[in-house]
Amino acid sequence: MSDLMTMRSATISVLVDNEAGVLARVTGLFSGRGYNIDSLTVAPVDADGAHSRINIVTTGTAMVIEQIKAQLDRLVPVHRVSDLTQEGPHVAREMALIKVIGTGEKRVEALRIADTFRARVVDTTTGSFVFELTGATEKLDAFIVLMQDLGLAEVSRTGVAALARGTRTI
Amino acid sequence: MSAEAPQSGAEILLRALKEQGVEVIFGYPGGAVLPIYDAIFNQNSIRHVLVRQEGGAVHAAEGYARSTGKVGVVLVTSGPGATNAVTGLCDALMDSIPIVCLTGQVPTHLIGNDAFQEADTTGITRPATKHNYLVKRPEDLARVVHEAFYVARSGRPGPVVIDLPKDIVINPAPYNEPAAQHKSYRPRTEPDLGQIAKAVAILKQAKRPMIYAGGGVINSGPEASALLTKFARATGFPITNTLMGLGAYPASDPQFLGMLGMHGTYEANLAMHGCDALLAVGARFDDRVTGRLNAFSQGSRKIHIDIDGSSINKNVPVEVPIVADAGKALAALIAAWDADDAKVDAPALAAWWRQIDTWREKDSLKFTQDMTPGAVIKPQYAVQRLYEIARARGQEVYITTEVGQHQMWAAQHFKFEQPNRWMTSGGLGTMGYGLPAAMGVQIAHPDALVVDIAGEASILMNIQEMGTLSQYKLPVKVFILNNEYMGMVRQWQELLHGGRYSESYSAALPDFVKLADAFHATGMRATSIEQLDDVINAMLDCPTAVIADIAVDQKENCFPMIPSGAAHNEMILGPEHESSGAIITDAGMALV
Ligand SMILES: Cc1cc2nc3c(=O)[nH]c(=O)nc-3n(C[C@H](O)[C@H](O)[C@H](O)COP(=O)(O)OP(=O)(O)OC[C@H]3O[C@@H](n4cnc5c(N)ncnc54)[C@H](O)[C@@H]3O)c2cc1C
Ligand SMILES: Cc1ncc(C[n+]2csc(CCOP(=O)(O)OP(=O)(O)O)c2C)c(N)n1
Ligand SMILES: [Mg+2]
Numbered sequence: 001m002s003d004l005m006t007m008r009s010a011t012i013s014v015l016v017d018n019e020a021g022v023l024a025r026v027t028g029l030f031s032g033r034g035y036n037i038d039s040l041t042v043a044p045v046d047a048d049g050a051h052s053r054i055n056i057v058t059t060g061t062a063m064v065i066e067q068i069k070a071q072l073d074r075l076v077p078v079h080r081v082s083d084l085t086q087e088g089p090h091v092a093r094e095m096a097l098i099k100v101i102g103t104g105e106k107r108v109e110a111l112r113i114a115d116t117f118r119a120r121v122v123d124t125t126t127g128s129f130v131f132e133l134t135g136a137t138e139k140l141d142a143f144i145v146l147m148q149d150l151g152l153a154e155v156s157r158t159g160v161a162a163l164a165r166g167t168r169t170i
Numbered sequence: 171m172s173a174e175a176p177q178s179g180a181e182i183l184l185r186a187l188k189e190q191g192v193e194v195i196f197g198y199p200g201g202a203v204l205p206i207y208d209a210i211f212n213q214n215s216i217r218h219v220l221v222r223q224e225g226g227a228v229h230a231a232e233g234y235a236r237s238t239g240k241v242g243v244v245l246v247t248s249g250p251g252a253t254n255a256v257t258g259l260c261d262a263l264m265d266s267i268p269i270v271c272l273t274g275q276v277p278t279h280l281i282g283n284d285a286f287q288e289a290d291t292t293g294i295t296r297p298a299t300k301h302n303y304l305v306k307r308p309e310d311l312a313r314v315v316h317e318a319f320y321v322a323r324s325g326r327p328g329p330v331v332i333d334l335p336k337d338i339v340i341n342p343a344p345y346n347e348p349a350a351q352h353k354s355y356r357p358r359t360e361p362d363l364g365q366i367a368k369a370v371a372i373l374k375q376a377k378r379p380m381i382y383a384g385g386g387v388i389n390s391g392p393e394a395s396a397l398l399t400k401f402a403r404a405t406g407f408p409i410t411n412t413l414m415g416l417g418a419y420p421a422s423d424p425q426f427l428g429m430l431g432m433h434g435t436y437e438a439n440l441a442m443h444g445c446d447a448l449l450a451v452g453a454r455f456d457d458r459v460t461g462r463l464n465a466f467s468q469g470s471r472k473i474h475i476d477i478d479g480s481s482i483n484k485n486v487p488v489e490v491p492i493v494a495d496a497g498k499a500l501a502a503l504i505a506a507w508d509a510d511d512a513k514v515d516a517p518a519l520a521a522w523w524r525q526i527d528t529w530r531e532k533d534s535l536k537f538t539q540d541m542t543p544g545a546v547i548k549p550q551y552a553v554q555r556l557y558e559i560a561r562a563r564g565q566e567v568y569i570t571t572e573v574g575q576h577q578m579w580a581a582q583h584f585k586f587e588q589p590n591r592w593m594t595s596g597g598l599g600t601m602g603y604g605l606p607a608a609m610g611v612q613i614a615h616p617d618a619l620v621v622d623i624a625g626e627a628s629i630l631m632n633i634q635e636m637g638t639l640s641q642y643k644l645p646v647k648v649f650i651l652n653n654e655y656m657g658m659v660r661q662w663q664e665l666l667h668g669g670r671y672s673e674s675y676s677a678a679l680p681d682f683v684k685l686a687d688a689f690h691a692t693g694m695r696a697t698s699i700e701q702l703d704d705v706i707n708a709m710l711d712c713p714t715a716v717i718a719d720i721a722v723d724q725k726e727n728c729f730p731m732i733p734s735g736a737a738h739n740e741m742i743l744g745p746e747h748e749s750s751g752a753i754i755t756d757a758g759m760a761l762v
Contacts, residue, residue, distance in 0.1 A: 021302075070479040
């Protein structure tokens with residue numbers, strides 16, 4: 001019982017028919033039932049564009065997360081719902097574009113930190129950088145925090161894409 | 171052979187409906203659906219019933235569907251036609267009623283232009299339906315229609331909208347059959363036998379077992395009700411039904427404890443509270459049923475059979491979840507029960523029944539009717555007499571209701587022996603449901619007696635459908651328990667808001683007898699007890715639609731009652747009983 005009430009984070013992948021309105025069904029389900037969305041990504045995942053994969057990071061009690069999965073599963077265009085957090089090890093990655101504006105010492109320091117994080121410079125002017133950084137959500141969070149004192153101007157993040165490790169598929 | 175002349179989208183639509191076995195459409199025309207009405211005009215196999223407001227069409231289709239087990243079909247125009255249908259769609263979604271609703275739409279090239287009578291129907295109805303479609307390509311039309319019927323009736327039934335742009339129904343379309351299997355929607359219906367075995371083990375060991383069966387048994391079909399009865403008899407266990415489940419188990423059976431929940435019987439609620447094993451079948455642990463969750467049936471091991479995985483562990487955690495069709499699961503349960511050598515604990519079961527019988531002796535539905543001529547009619551007595559007189563006449567009876575006290579009195583005092591005879595708005599609680607629903611039932615069962623047990627406030631919400639009754643000569647009986655109050659609201663104000671009857675008096679009521687007359691129906695009235703039987707008999711003898719205005723005790727409250735936020739053992743009993751001392755907490759007051 002107490003297990004059911006503990007909060008946890010879950011990364012859930014949903015394989016859906018790539019039809020009009022399917023994303024609205026999923027987001028409407030979350031807003032209508034008061035579930036959290038920490039991150040959401042969606043894109044077609046096969047050559048003919050017939051299926052899309054939606055990755056959702058959410059938090060809730062175990063009972064709520066079970067309920068979220070059951071609610072997703074009963075949507076008509078949903079093929080498979082997979083709770084990556086629960087079903088075994090998985091990899092989850094996000095990409096961010098981060099604009100830093102500054103000159104002098106700060107600019108040098110930003111570049112040095114970007115290098116340690118293996119961020120790529122995808123655009124530069126004498127007064128700015130756009131960094132591209134891929135990694136776990138926490139890594140992106142950490143980089144962005146460090147940039148705050150160094151001229152952080154704008155952030156664009158993709159949200160999480162995730163897959164199970166090993167031979168398992170959705 | 172010459173090639174077939176190309177058919178218009180509207181003709182293709184009707185052909186697909188015909189193949190789905192559709193006999194009746196409840197609808198209302200308008201610009202966007204005129205090509206469909208043209209196609210309807212040119213054929214004879216599907217009957218169209220013209221309602222007086224689109225909301226009535228959906229409730230009529232619900233009544234038709236619930237009383238037959240078939241999918242109800244609705245046709246409305248774009249914009250206001252579609253938005254008028256939304257309440258009915260929500261109602262059908264909450265109560266798991268299979269409906270296919272065809273809505274007109276502006277032509278595809280105008281969508282998004284704020285065109286005349288354009289509404290984002292798929293957007294508006296997305297959370298109001300099980301699924302919806304906007305047909306944008308002629309080649310999808312026939313397939314979508316077939317899919318929509320499959321989705322509406324499979325798994326947990328529900329309403330499906332098909333939005334049809336005008337060009338799609340005008341232009342020629344090919345007739346493409348649907349795929350043999352739906353791409354993604356394949357609800358599970360067969361039970362896991364390992365789970366069935368666990369259920370049998372728990373139930374065989376039980377000392378205080380209880381069966382709680384709901385509307386899902388009715389959704390599953392009449393065989394499921396027969397199997398439920400068989401299982402209950404084989405086990406000797408007590409059984410209760412939800413409001414939506416009434417008729418799933420014969421009410422006259424001695425093992426039946428009546429309805430449970432907020433206005434359920436004392437014995438049903440205390441047995442739920444005290445049981446040590448609970449078998450829930452096709453019931454969704456609704457808040458009207460559970461009362462305060464952290465006090466709900468705390469001592470029981472729970473088994474839950476439901477076709478929708480999201481109904482399980484939603485409100486109440488259970489030990490044995492079984493995702494399956496109720497009928498199939500009950501058949502498996504009976505087979506496993508018979509195959510298992512273990513015996514039930516007969517002495518414990520006997521003691522449990524003795525306990526239940528002491529609760530039954532409270533007679534929690536008791537009321538006192540003064541029989542002296544001139545005495546005021548008790549609403550419960552009016553329902554009881556309607557039941558007794560109708561039964562004595564041996565006619566097949568279907569009851570619909572509006573929403574309020576009268577609905578609860580109908581649930582408590584009308585006894586249902588079979589499924590599909592009781593149509594009520596349970597989940598959404600939609601006032602105005604009963605009259606159009608009765609209309610749909612009468613269309614499906616022309617020779618049956620169909621009565622809408624109504625309140626004087628609710629009936630006015632869809633009173634325009636009296637016109638439909640008159641046009642199609644549908645002899646529906648509207649039996650109004652007229653307390654001149656929104657009684658259920660008045661009752662809550664009395665119990666929870668210090669008797670401040672804010673806006674709950676039914677002022678300026680119409681003369682219902684004259685109103686019936688204006689609609690070419692027959693009006694009658696009973697104002698005191700000695701008139702009641704005569705009016706009921708006259709109503710049942712009358713070949714036309716009837717409005718029977720029964721003036722009942724204005725102050726009567728509906729008991730027993732579990733106040734919001736209270737537990738099953740904190741029930742308030744009526745004035746016939748010594749005070750039960752339940753208190754309504756501030757937290758409870760915030761609930762609905
Ligand atoms: C004024 C008012 C007062 C009310 N008071 C009460 C009250 O005192 N007591 C009461 O019980 N209700 C009461 N209700 C009704 C209540 O709000 C709910 O509508 C009702 O309790 C739900 O009934 P149910 O659990 O049987 O579920 P339903 O709404 O009938 O749902 C059916 C369940 O069965 C499942 N199912 C569907 N098809 C199948 C199948 N083939 N096989 C297996 N499972 C299936 C569904 O997934 C769902 O979980 C009241 C309503 C109103 C308006
Ligand atoms: C459409 C709608 N509006 C409001 C309500 C809230 N409501 C529930 S019962 C009720 C009063 C019903 O009065 P009446 O039809 O006279 O029935 P009674 O309770 O008196 O038997 C109201 C307003 C509702 N259920 N549905
Ligand atoms: Mg009233």
